[in-house]
Amino acid sequence: MLVVVPYLIRHPGTTLDEAATVFAIPIPQLRRDLEQLFLAGLPPYGPGDLIDVDIDEDGGIWIAMADHFARPLRLTRQEALAVYVRATELAATPGVPVAPALNAALAKLRDALGAEALGEAAGIAGAEPGTPPEHLDTVRAASGSHERLRIAYVAQSTGERTERVVDPEAVFASAGHWYAAVWDVEVDDERLLRIDRIASVEPAGERFAPRGLRGAGRPLYTPSDRDVDVRVRLHPAARWVAEYYLARDVAEGPDGSLEVTLPTATTRWIARLFLRLGTDAEVLEPPGLREEIEAEARATLERYAAASA
Amino acid sequence: MRRLSSRTMPGQDTMEPLERLLNLVGLLLEAPTPLTFEQIRETLEAYQGDNLDSVKRKFERDKDMLRAYGIPLEMTGTDVWDVEQGYTIRKERYYLPDIAFTPEEITALYLAAQSGSATTDAISGVRKLIYGVDGGVLTGSAGGPLAMESDTDQDRLMAAAAAASDRHAVRFGYRTAQGATSERTIDAFGVVFRSGRWYLVGHDRERDAIRAFRLSRVTSDLTDVGSGADPPEGFAAIEHVESAPWDAAGLPVAHVAFTPEAAVLAEGNITGATRERARDDGWIVLAVPAADPDTLGPLILQYGPEAEVLDPPALRDDVIARLEAVTRG
Numbered sequence: 282m283l284v285v286v287p288y289l290i291r292h293p294g295t296t297l298d299e300a301a302t303v304f305a306i307p308i309p310q311l312r313r314d315l316e317q318l319f320l321a322g323l324p325p326y327g328p329g330d331l332i333d334v335d336i337d338e339d340g341g342i343w344i345a346m347a348d349h350f351a352r353p354l355r356l357t358r359q360e361a362l363a364v365y366v367r368a369t370e371l372a373a374t375p376g377v378p379v380a381p382a383l384n385a386a387l388a389k390l391r392d393a394l395g396a397e398a399l400g401e402a403a404g405i406a407g408a409e410p411g412t413p414p415e416h417l418d419t420v421r422a423a424s425g426s427h428e429r430l431r432i433a434y435v436a437q438s439t440g441e442r443t444e445r446v447v448d449p450e451a452v453f454a455s456a457g458h459w460y461a462a463v464w465d466v467e468v469d470d471e472r473l474l475r476i477d478r479i480a481s482v483e484p485a486g487e488r489f490a491p492r493g494l495r496g497a498g499r500p501l502y503t504p505s506d507r508d509v510d511v512r513v514r515l516h517p518a519a520r521w522v523a524e525y526y527l528a529r530d531v532a533e534g535p536d537g538s539l540e541v542t543l544p545t546a547t548t549r550w551i552a553r554l555f556l557r558l559g560t561d562a563e564v565l566e567p568p569g570l571r572e573e574i575e576a577e578a579r580a581t582l583e584r585y586a587a588a589s590a
Numbered sequence: 591m592r593r594l595s596s597r598t599m600p601g602q603d604t605m606e607p608l609e610r611l612l613n614l615v616g617l618l619l620e621a622p623t624p625l626t627f628e629q630i631r632e633t634l635e636a637y638q639g640d641n642l643d644s645v646k647r648k649f650e651r652d653k654d655m656l657r658a659y660g661i662p663l664e665m666t667g668t669d670v671w672d673v674e675q676g677y678t679i680r681k682e683r684y685y686l687p688d689i690a691f692t693p694e695e696i697t698a699l700y701l702a703a704q705s706g707s708a709t710t711d712a713i714s715g716v717r718k719l720i721y722g723v724d725g726g727v728l729t730g731s732a733g734g735p736l737a738m739e740s741d742t743d744q745d746r747l748m749a750a751a752a753a754a755s756d757r758h759a760v761r762f763g764y765r766t767a768q769g770a771t772s773e774r775t776i777d778a779f780g781v782v783f784r785s786g787r788w789y790l791v792g793h794d795r796e797r798d799a800i801r802a803f804r805l806s807r808v809t810s811d812l813t814d815v816g817s818g819a820d821p822p823e824g825f826a827a828i829e830h831v832e833s834a835p836w837d838a839a840g841l842p843v844a845h846v847a848f849t850p851e852a853a854v855l856a857e858g859n860i861t862g863a864t865r866e867r868a869r870d871d872g873w874i875v876l877a878v879p880a881a882d883p884d885t886l887g888p889l890i891l892q893y894g895p896e897a898e899v900l901d902p903p904a905l906r907d908d909v910i911a912r913l914e915a916v917t918r919g
Contacts (some may be wrong), residue, residue, distance in 0.1 A: 282608060282776040283615065283659065284714070288721040305715055313747045314608060321612035322634050323620055332612075349616050353815065355720045357660030360715030362751050366781070368702040370740070373783045379698035379909040386695035395688040404754040404780030404791075404821075406828045412787070419835045440896060443853045454610040456741050457786020458858070477858025479848075524806075549894075556891040559912055578916035580895040585910050 282314050286344065287353040294341040315342065322346065359395050362405075369407045374454050376413025413459070414477035414528065417452075420461050424449040429466070429485040435478050438550045442480060447472070448489035451496025462494040510542040511551050512566035515539045519561035522554070552577045609654055610636040612724035615661060619684060624668045624676030643811060653677075686718060696723045711748070741806040742788045749812040750790040750805060753778035754827075759795075763810035764803055766836025776801070777818030785861070791827040793819055802831045844880040845900040847873045852896035860889060873898075880905065887912060 285304050301308045315334050322331035333345040354358035356364065360540070365387065367447055372383040391399060399405075416432075421588045423430050430449060459476040471494055515522050517537040522528070528541040545551060552573040555562060565568045613634055618625065627649065631637045639645045656663050662683040668676040691699075696719060703716035740747075753760045760778055765771045776792035779800070783789075788805045797840075821827075845866065848856050853874035857863050862879040871876060880886050880902070887908040890897050899906040 282612065283661070285706070285718050291721050297836060303720070305713075318609040318612060320609045321616065323616050324842050326613075326635075349619050350612075352648070353721045354660060354684060355686045356715045357711075358720050358752070359711045360660065360747070362720070362748060362755065363711035364699060364703055364715040364719070366747065366751050367705060368699055370783045370788075371698075371702040371705050374786070378696070379701060382694040382698035386691060389689050389691060389695070392751045393687045399755055404778075404827055405751055406780060406782050406826075408782065408784035408828055408831065411861065435851045437855055440849075440851055440855070440894075442854075454786070475858060478854055478891040517768040518768070521767050533769075539769070553892050553894040556894060556913070556916065559888065559915065575917055577894045578913045580890070582910065582913045582917065583907070584898050585913075586894050 282318060285311075285352050286316075286318065286347060286350040288332050289342050289345060290351045293343055295338075296335065296340040297342060298340060300342065306590065311334075317349075318344070321350065350377050355500055356394065361390070361399055365390060365399060365405055369405055373407025373410050375410040376417040376454075377410070380410065390538045414479070416479045416482045417459055418481050420449050420476055420479065421452045422463065423447075423484070424452045426573045427488050429487040429489045429490060430482055431481040432474075432482045434540060435476060437475075437478065438545065438547045440549070446485055447474070448491070450491050450494040452476070453496040460496075462496050464489070464492060464494065507546050509546070509548060510566065511543045511545060511548065511564070511570060513541060513543065513551075514563045514565055515558075517542060517559045522558070522562070548573060556581065592765070605688060607652075610634070611656060613774075614652060615656065617665065617675055619681060621678070624666050624670060624678040626674055626676045630677065650679040672814050689719070689722075691719065691722060693723045696720055735896065740786075743805070743808075746805055746808055746812055747781070747788050749814070750778065750788075751781045753812065753814060753818075754780050754790070754792070757818050757820060759792075759815045760790075760812040761815050762808050762812045765807050765809050774801070774803070775815065779821040779825060781805075782827050782831045784828070784831050789831045793829045800830055832891055842880045842902070843877045844886060844902060844905050845875055846878050846890055847898045849896040850874055852893045856893065856897070863902070875900065 284298060288303070289300065297308050297311060300306070301311050306314075315336070318332050319334040320331065323329065330346070332350075333343075334346040335343040337343065344440050368387050368390075371377055372380045372387065374380075375381075420430070422428070424527075427448075429446060431444065431446050433442055433444055446466040447461075449461045449463050450468065450514075451462040452459065453462075461474045461476055463472050463474055464470075465472045507585070513522075515538060516532075520537075520539055523531060523539050523541050526543055528543055530540075531544045532540045534540065543551060548570055552570060555564065555570075555574045556577060564574070591849075613636065614630070616619075617630065617633060625633075627646070630649070631645070637645050637649055639884065653663055661876075662679060664678055664683075665675055666678055668674045699716050699830065701717060703712040750760070752758075756778075758778060759775060762776045764774045775795045776790065777795065778790060778792040781788060782791055782792045782802070789802045790805060790808075791800065791802045793799070794801045846856075847869060850872060853865070853876060856876055856878075859867065863876045866875045866877045871901060875883055878886065889903055890899055890909060891912060899909050
C-alpha cells in the first residue's frame, strides 16, 4: 500500500483495473486495502484527520488527506541492487532497443540513490553489447504482432538449410544468444530456433493465433525419442562441452576427466565437435562414431588438398 | 461518488493490521521528536490493551514487519541527554529522493525488472520508482517484457553485487573451465555482465592477483567474510573479464571460406566474424579475429569439410596437422 498510495495520489482518478495491473494486485485485495487506508490517518484521528478514499462509478480512485504518503518510499538496498543489476544486464545485451534509456536511467539511479543504497555501484558494469543478429528486429516485431513468417534456417546439428513457415510466439535471450520459440507449421510441432541461424526472413502474409509457447526458462534442447545416446570421455581441457551442451549421467574421474552422455538426434555434429576437441576427448559409445570422425577428417583434408592443387 | 464504507470507530480487536501499520508509519513520520513506546500507546488505540505483554509483542511484530518492507524505523534518544529511547522514522531516510526519469527511462527499467529470472526485489524496487509516470505508459509498452534468462543463480549474483558495492570479501567454491575445483577468498571489486554471462572481479587472496570468476562456475553460496581491500587506483572491473574479440581492434585476422550454410552458423558462433565476400563457387569468405591461433584452429575444425582456412598459412598448416593426427588414428 505504501508503494501504491503515492502513485494513486500523483495520478488522481486511476482506475482499480489500471492500478491492479501496474502493481500486480488482485482487484478484491486492492479494494480491501483501500478500505483499510480509509480508516487510517494522523493523530488525533478526528474525522478531519483520516485519509479520504473515494472510488467513483467508473472505478476511479481518489485519495485525499494523505500528504504524508504522497511521496514514495525509498528502495531497500536489495531492491536498489536488484534493479541496478537487472538494468545493467539488459543494457549489455545486444539488440535491446531500450538500452540508451536504460543507461540514462542507471546514471540517474547512481546519482539519486548514492552510496547508501548502491555502494560502489560503478563496480556493477556491463560490457559493450556487440552486434545483434541480423533478423532479430523482424522476428521480434512479428512475434509482437502475431505475424506468420517464412524463413530459411540453418540447423547446427545437420548443417542444412531448410525453408520453414513458422509462428514466432516468444523471443528471448539466454547466455548471450537470442532465441525464438516457434510453431513450425509444416511439421506441426514446436521448435526452438536461434535467431542468428536464420538466413532469411519474410512475412508469410497471415496472422497466427498464439498457442502460448514458453519463451525464457524453457530447456534449450528438447529430447526426442529418436535420440541416440553418445557416451564420451572429456579430458579436463574439454570439460566445457558438458557445460555448453546438454549432458547427462555425468561421472567424474580421479584425473578430473568427465564421462558424460550427450543425447542427440544426429551424430554428425558430434563427429565434427570431435575434430575440434582432438585428443582432449574420446568416444566410448557408439563405436561407429569413431569411423564417422575419421571420415569427416578425411573429407576435410581433401578440401585442403584440392584447394592447394 | 460513493463512499467506500461507513466510517466506524474501530475497536482494538477488529482493527486490521494494515490500518494499524499505516497509522504507526504516519505517526512516526509526522512526529517532530522520537516517541517512546508509552507515547505511541497513548496515541494509537491499537496498542491500548490491558495485557501489556501481548501489546508489546504486537508492537515488536509490527516493527519487524515494517523494517522488512524497508521502512527505516529507528530507535534513538528522545532528547539530547539520551535519557529515554524513542522510535522515529526520519523523512529523509523514508522518502525516495526526486529522480526525474523520463517515461522512456521508467518503461525501460520496468521492462528490465521483469526481464530476467523473476527477482521480486527488482520488481518491488521498480514499483517504487514508477509513481511519477502514467501507468498507461507501462501497461501499453509494446512487445511485452524483454525476456532474458541466465545461467547464473540469482541469489549468488545478488550476493556478489552486494559484496562488490560494499567492498567486502567473499569466500566460495569455484570450478575452472578445466575442471579444477578449489575454495577462493576474493576481495570483491565489481560484477560484470559480458556476452550473456556474469563475472565477479576481485583480488584473489591466495594467488595475490586480480581475477575474474564466471558466476555460473561458482559451486557454493558466497560467504561474506567481512571488509575487503580497495581496488587499485583507476581500476575498471570490465578490463579484467576476458575480452571479447570485437574489442580486439588491430589484432590479426584470419580468412576462412565457408559453405553458405556454415557461414550463417559461423557468423553466430564466432564472435566478431564478419562477411567479407562471396566466392564464385558460392562459398562465403569471413574475416575472423585471430587473437589466439591455438583456439581458432580447433574452432574452424568444428565446421568439418564446410570450412577452409585460407590464411594465414600457419593457421592453415595447424588445421591440416590436426586433421592428419585424427586420420592416422
